Amino acid sequence: MSVGGHAGVQTTEDGSLIIKPALPLEHKFYQDLSTQDGFKDLRPYLPKFFGTLKLEGQVDESKSTADGSIVVKKTKDAQKDEPIGIEARWAVLQSLVLENLSHPFLKPNILDVKLGTVLYGEDAPPEKVERMLKTARETTSLETGIRLTGFQVYDNITSQPVNTPKSYGKSIKPSDLPEGIRRFFPVSSGESSLGLPAKLLFPILQYIREDIAEIRSALAGLHFRMVGGSLLIIYEADFAKAEEGIQWVKDVEDGKIDPEEDDDDDEDVKEEEVDKKRPPYVVKLIDFAHTRVKPGEGPDEGVLKGIDTVLSLLDGRIKEVESML
Ligand code: ADP
Numbered sequence: 537m538s539v540g541g542h543a544g545v546q547t548t549e550d551g552s553l554i555i556k557p558a559l560p561l562e563h564k565f566y567q568d569l570s571t572q573d574g575f576k577d578l579r580p581y582l583p584k585f586f587g588t589l590k591l592e593g594q595v596d597e598s599k600s601t602a603d604g605s606i607v608v609k610k611t612k613d614a615q616k617d618e619p620i621g622i623e624a625r626w627a628v629l630q631s632l633v634l635e636n637l638s639h640p641f642l643k644p645n646i647l648d649v650k651l652g653t654v655l656y657g658e659d660a661p662p663e664k665v666e667r668m669l670k671t672a673r674e675t676t677s678l679e680t681g682i683r684l685t686g687f688q689v690y691d692n693i694t695s696q697p698v699n700t701p702k703s704y705g706k707s708i709k710p711s712d713l714p715e716g717i718r719r720f721f722p723v724s725s726g727e728s729s730l731g732l733p734a735k736l737l738f739p740i741l742q743y744i745r746e747d748i749a750e751i752r753s754a755l756a757g758l759h760f761r762m763v764g765g766s767l768l769i770i771y772e773a774d775f776a777k778a779e780e781g782i783q784w785v786k787d788v789e790d791g792k793i794d795p796e797e798d799d800d801d802d803e804d805v806k807e808e809e810v811d812k813k814r815p816p817y818v819v820k821l822i823d824f825a826h827t828r829v830k831p832g833e834g835p836d837e838g839v840l841k842g843i844d845t846v847l848s849l850l851d852g853r854i855k856e857v858e859s860m861l
């Protein structure tokens with residue numbers, strides 16, 4: 537279910553939550569977000585944060601790793617200096633419990649877009665700064681403020697997601713980005729078993745664009761530096777469910793239904809979470825492992841540049857899809 541990042545994000549058994557081992561900065565960011573008024577406009581565009589889980593372990597400060605990750609050792613049993621294992625090497629004591637954004641979708645098409653032109657934090661060691669400067673230069677990051685980290689798109693025939701790994705986004709040039717966006721928002725046709733019919737994709741693209749424009753305004757008013765953070769874009773690939781979602785959005789816009797109210801039967805509300813009527817897409821900011829609030833320093837221009845790139849890519853795709861209607 538994850539399309540980018542490390543292999544450490546886990547889902548709870550019912551699929552509704554994710555557990556993400558988190559560095560202290562990410563934990564702090566979610567705490568600030570919940571408590572500080574300045575974040576009010578951004579809050580709707582972050583996954584719901586339910587708190588933290590604590591692992592039984594302790595950061596092993598004697599073991600430094602090349603990528604700046606952290607080694608956790610067990611504390612409360614006999615083998616006390618044995619690291620938990622390779623997959624937990626970068627885990628820390630606190631894991632964040634977050635809303636699983638893809639859970640309400642039948643067939644979630646998911647894109648992770650890494651934002652920003654600066655890919656190293658202020659505490660990065662010199663060799664990491666060098667490495668990240670090079671990565672930004674050699675990928676789309678420096679010039680456009682984004683990199684396509686990875687995405688999945690459902691195949692309508694097999695009903696299985698088709699994954700595009702991060703090597704694709706890392707290898708392309710800025711002039712290839714429109715093609716990348718086309719691959720994530722394909723129009724189903726005789727030749728392709730991927731994507732939605734143009735008439736369903738068109739409104740969804742517009743809704744996504746509107747939300748991203750709102751995210752831009754919220755970020756423009758915040759003083760922060762985001763490193764390695766992403767826009768996570770998800771939309772429904774199931775035709776019937778997408779159509780139902782579009783109708784739901786229209787009904788809400790027309791005042792026919794109240795989005796706060798569950799229009800299903802009152803009984804079994806919890807169990808029916810997945811069937812709850814809702815928009816056929818979601819856009820959120822994720823991954824704040826290296827995001828710092830910086831009062832007085834203004835917004836992160838590289839991140840805003842990236843959002844502007846995404847907006848103009850969407851404008852381009854909206855025009856193309858409109859011509860297929
Ligand atoms: P990292 O890149 O540090 O491993 P991320 O927070 O970017 O961690 O998460 C990795 C991947 O997990 C994302 O690309 C996304 O596919 C998935 N993911 C992260 N947070 C959520 C969430 N709240 N809901 C659904 N999927 C998520």
Ligand code: MN
Pocket residue numbers: 540541542764765766823
């Ligand atoms: Mn990430």
